[in-house]
Amino acid sequence: MNTLISIIGPTASGKTSLALELAEKFGCPILSCDSRQFYREMPIGTAAPSLEEQRRARHYFVGHIGVEEPYSIGAYEKDALEKIQELFKMHSTLVLVGGSMMYEKAVIQGLHPLPAANAQNQEKLLALWQKEGLGALQNLLHSLDPIYSSKVDLQNPRRLLRAIDLIWQTGQSYTSLLKQTRPQRDFRVVRIGMQLERQLLYERIEQRVDQMIAQGLLGEVEALLPYRELQALNTVGYRELFPYLLGETTLKHAVEEIKKNTRRFAKRQLTWYRGEEDIHWVTPPQTFFNAQKILENLRIG
Structure with a gap:
């Protein structure tokens, strides 16, 4: 059976390096499921694979759309599955x-056949957001x-609106809805964390954020200032620098906010992955060696 090896884990944990080593071992391409690396205008702030890394292995779904182009998780699932086949x-x-x-879940398990957005619910939630803010x-x-x-x-209001709307519609928690049966895939998935x-x-x-600044993140964000209201730009590394560029804070404070919010994002990722039962965990410094052993035990490669 064909096998999809999914490399997951928190930001800055070394996923790209392991993915490249495995792609070279198997002589295969890499597909990204990083929803912000999709945007061609955001390579520095999203830590997209460098040109050198992309020469080592062919990459798909990296810089393939612009920030103004609408692109949903459903569209990504369809495109990714077509490319995988x-x-x-x-x-x-x-x-x-x-x-x-x-986005990883969409590929390996499929999206849920959930109801479409309810217009009345969305109207109520938008009014609440406008009146009392995102905190409400x-x-x-x-x-x-x-x-x-x-x-x-x-910090993603679209996710909050969707989850609350579905809870109101179904009378079930969004967590329970996510556990419902999904379509079966015709390939084997091995998840390495x-x-x-x-x-x-x-x-x-912290080192990665400092490196991004040195690589020119500020210039990248400045070029995107006219698009700051777009959902694609509601992203750690960008939303913190917009206030600096508008003269509302200092660069030092903005950089510290990026580091703080990136740590928070990594914590949310770890919380998510702790609830998963099918992940084979590997730890540096022998990450590639350990991953190879896992794949050998599963008779892959």
């Missing part, structure tokens, strides 16, 4: 990598589904 005609093993948890939506979701509230990106000691992970996050 196409690539399986040439390769028996493929590598998927990224830290966008729902965050508090409401927490009261309805504290488990999902601890995992979701609380990157596991780092918390302090080391936070140190790597």
